[in-house]
Structure formats: C-alpha cells, structure tokens
Amino acid sequence: MRASPAASWLVNAGAVMTERDGAPAVAHYGDVAAEVRAVRQAAGLMDAGHVLVFKGTVDDAIYPLDEVFAGNVANLRYGRVLHTLLADEAGLVVADAYIACNDDEILVLCEACAPRQEVARLLAGCPVVDVTDEVAVFCLDGPKSWGPLRDLVGRDILGMPYLSVENHDLDGTALNLLRAGKTAEFGYWIVAPAADAAKVHGRLMAAGAKYGIAPYGLDALDLLKLDGRFFNVNREGRVARDPLPLGLQWMMDFQKERWSGRDAILARRAAGVARKVVGFALAEGLQGVRVGDVLRLDGDPAGEVVACGWSQGLGRDMGLALLDRAVAWAGLDFTVDSATGPLAATSISLPPFVPASLEVKLDEV
C-alpha cells in the first residue's frame, strides 16, 4: 500500500483511515453526519489520497490522451478542465477523471475502481508521468468553500469558472487549483507538493475556521455524491461498470474516432440500453437496504440496488437502482426485498434537493 503524504498527520488529527485500491484514505473523523452537514452548509476539506495523478506537457500528451479518454481532450482549452471517463477495451468504466490544461502542463486526476496498475496500463501509450506519490490532493467543498481560499490566495479565485484551473502560491508552496468538485456544492481541488501536505491542510483548516469548515472523509463523500447525483466510480461504478446504463453519455464524445472502449460502447449504444440507473427513496423511517437487494414493481422484479445511504437533503435513506428500462422512471412505487423484509420505496428525480451553493453569488461576496 502506498503512503498518503498527509496520512500520519491526519491520523493525529483524528482521522480513521481506510484503504481504497491500495491507497490509504480517510474514512471519517468520527461523525459522518456532521461531516456531510459541514459540506452542505459551510465547508469541508478532504485529503483525497486515493486520487491518482499524472502529469505531462500539453504539446506531447494532449493528443495521446485524446485517444485514450472518452471525452474530447484535444479540444481542451488552456485554463480549462474536462470531466470525463477512462474505460477499458471492453468499454467498462475504470476511472472518473479530471483532465486539466494548465498552461503548458496537463494534469490528469483519476478516481479509479480498478488497481493503479490498470490505469497505468491504459495510459501506457501517453507521455505522462505518474506523480501520485509526489503530490497531495485536497478537496475543498461547500457553499462557503470560496472563503478560506479567497483569504489565503486572493479574490481572483472568485472569478474562476466551473471546470477551470489556475496556478497559485501559498507562502512559497505552488498550488494547482481546480474549480471542480463532486458534491453538488461549490468545490475546489487543490494539488500541492507532498512535502507541504500538512502545511496546506493546516492553513486551509485555520483559514476556514470562521466559515465553519470541518475535515471530512470518503464515507461522507460517498453520501454527498449519492444525493448530489454525482457519479461514484467506487459505488455504482464498481457494481455496474457499463457507462451507458449509468447515464454517463455526457462524459463521452461519440464523434471521436478513437478512445479506449469506444467500439464496445458504441456497439452497446446501437443495440439500445436495456437498463438504467434511477434514484429511489425509502418511505420515511425505513432503513436497511443493501446493494444487491431486488426492487419490485407491482410484485414483479424490476432491478436491484447499486448504491444506497442516508440523504441529509431528503431526511431519509435513498439509493440508486439499476432498473429495467421500461420501468426506469421517477414517480413509481416499488418494494425492496431487504434482509429485514419488504420496504416501500419511490423512484425519485435527482438531485432531490436544492444545493445551498446554487443560492450563492460569488460576484457579490
């Protein structure tokens, strides 16, 4: 297992560690609900030690990367970030990726549901270097996440459009700052040298104190992605690897002639998608759903659960189910065959709440 540059420091700060694909990552800090609440209402900071990071030059790497990733990397403009996916030859999801075009440098940040070696194998033809062990990645999310960053690196960050990247300096530490995130709130991904990980984390936490910042871990992130309707490569992605039923068409450019998994995905697309992922919520007060539980509609099996958890926005348990296409619609009443007996559930529209960040106008703060 590789070492996270921030791991020992975070354990001292109360982090309970877990492992994700061979990488140490913070599971939680003791109160997952409080961590989710901090991100939904104020700000949260996560050490994303599980994220794989590759670097190359734009001149050398942009076209080779375009032939591997599903999105249109070749059209990526300077200062912008592409949110796309990496599939294997069978057209199954391997990683959810941000690709940032940062002046003459290109950054690839992958959350993978496959071992690091598999991502490296798929990128073998690209002139990029795996710098995962040389950097720390932090995710700063929440309706007030702009606050500590503005105070530390300046007001310019307020003007960053969604999916953009800039270089900043924090007391001599060079940062790659991405305006991005997967919680449905404002978000920034911060890439710093591994040697300065504890310093950057400490400075952000100190600056964020007046905004109500809290550290958070992967358990909270999984819940934030679930009710924020952000694809979670480590939950539903691991269960249903085909990007089409998962609704990830927006991450792919079907006009491109070459990318890993293209032929397999296009063949399945032409044949028609037989199942789709749909959100569902349990009736109030009910709980006990697990991944793999069967959903029934009017008594007949309709699909199964691929992700589930507590939604603070809804105030009840919810999940994602892979359903037969004919019944993959919001507004239907299902029963879930759970270990504790049948549970009433309704398919719902996602995201099922209005994120607080939608009400924030950064040009007015």
Next chain:
Amino acid sequence: MDPRTTSIIAERAGVVARIKRNLITRLSLPYTEDDLHEDVSLLGSGLGLDSLDALEVVLGVEQEFGVKIEEGNIALLRSINTLVDYVLEKNAAATAAGGGAR
C-alpha cells in the same frame, strides 16, 4: 403492469421526450434522446449549460408546455427530471383548476 403505473409512466415519458427534443434542437446537442439520462445535470457538471443556454431552455419549456418559469429559478435546471417534475406539477394544477394541460 398495474394500469395506474402504466398511466404514470406514459404521462412522464411524454413530457421527458418533449423536453429532450427541445434541448437537443435548441442547443444543438451532439446526443440522441436515449443518450440524455433524465437525471443528468443541466448546469455545471453534466451538460454544462451556461447562462445563455439556461435561458434558452427556460424559453423552450415555457413555449412547449405553456408554463411560466420564474426568473432566476435556476434550481429547476438541476436536471431534466426536475424540469419534468415542474411541468407535471403545473399541468396537474391547471387540470385541477379546470384548465387543460398542453
């Protein structure tokens, strides 16, 4: 399938198809209707519409369904499904009030 379930699906599917066609035509999206998942985010991650695109979507829905969307109500644009919910609610309210839904 229960007739009530069939009816709910038919009503929703009709609105979804009209909104998807509207999005694809008005915004020249390089996708088919099948490519657009109903929960895909319209703003930010997902289709990544900008403010002009969002205005175009609002105008399209207002014209297609004869409903009014309040200025600044960008929360409705969280996904295709949240737009569909709004149209279905407005149609139900119009029907209850004795008016016809388009």
